[in-house]
């Protein structure tokens with residue numbers, strides 16, 4: 001019981017950070033709404049990736065690792081989020097964020113030593129990219145547009161590693177394994193080569209997306225019913241967005257701001273990353289709280305809504321149609337919030353995934 005209280009304690013600031021980050025994204029998009037202090041709006045990207053996802057993913061690992069000190073990682077990320085939203089960036093948020101990232105890296109030192117496998121090593125690499133991004137931003141003061149792909153790579157490679165873990169069960173051929181590592185190497189080399197880097201990372205994302213579309217188990221589970229089908233549809237549609245984002249990066253290369261920057265980033269971050277969240281949440285959140293997976297067909301509404309609104313937004317980016325982009329962004333944020341509300345309702349009702 002005690003453990004679940006810690007999960008809730010860490011989830012509350014993470015969710016508040018997500019809501020604040022969505023609000024900040026909408027303000028940056030041009031919606032004229034109230035804002036408590038402007039610094040927070042500029043931190044939309046930081047709140048989203050290193051703070052929210054750093055906290056959420058480290059929480060998931062802390063639950064599994066069963067070491068008390070590991071809980072500090074999600075708690076420090078949560079504290080960093082609250083401090084950033086209240087405007088204390090330099091003084092407190094950076095040390096909190098870096099402290100959280102260091103503990104997250106330390107967790108992976110333990111995980112890799114306990115279980116040496118390709119997917120744990122890749123996850124550890126991904127988490128080190130998060131920490132490097134945090135350091136470049138927090139200690140060296142690099143602007144977000146120069147750091148952002150370290151953080152994006154953290155998310156993409158973490159998810160790819162989880163799918164690789166499942167792929168072990170399918171006994172992948174040597175050729176399939178080589179293709180996976182080739183795609184991953186493109187991303188890593190791209191991160192190390194700042195000038196041409198974004199194009200290389202984009203090529204890596206396209207290759208990873210094609211690999212996942214070809215080899216992921218969701219190609220089989222999509223033929224089942226209920227939650228397995230829902231999760232598989234989330235994953236497969238997410239892979240398509242990863243390919244779209246990768247192609248955009250490949251075509252346009254590094255950007256510092258603007259429509260192409262918005263399009264390439266959010267194809268990956270909203271389309272791919274949030275589809276993965278939608279697909280995994282009905283299993284992961286209940287399990288972190290000691291319950292079985294939950295599912296209801298109503299979860300399809302935010303899933304298809306997210307895809308449709310993202311398509312509007314990206315069309316707005318590609319064809320310079322600000323109203324389309326703004327409405328696509330607003331609807332995207334609303335569908336993310338709707339998903340969280342429907343998940344909470346389904347969880348409260350305790351509808352297990354076999355019942356709908």
Ligand code: HEM
Pocket residue numbers: 022024025026028029042044045046048049144145148256257258259261262265266269270273274329330332333336
């Ligand atoms: C669905 C609601 C969202 C809206 C309305 C939104 C809006 C925006 C806007 C307007 C920008 C500025 C683009 C530019 O420079 O012109 C931006 C940048 C960014 N967004 Fe989002 N976003 C959303 C979701 C997300 C999500 C889910 C993530 C991460 C998982 C994310 C991460 C980022 C990052 C890292 C940047 C770059 C920030 C910077 O350079 O300072 N966004 N977003």
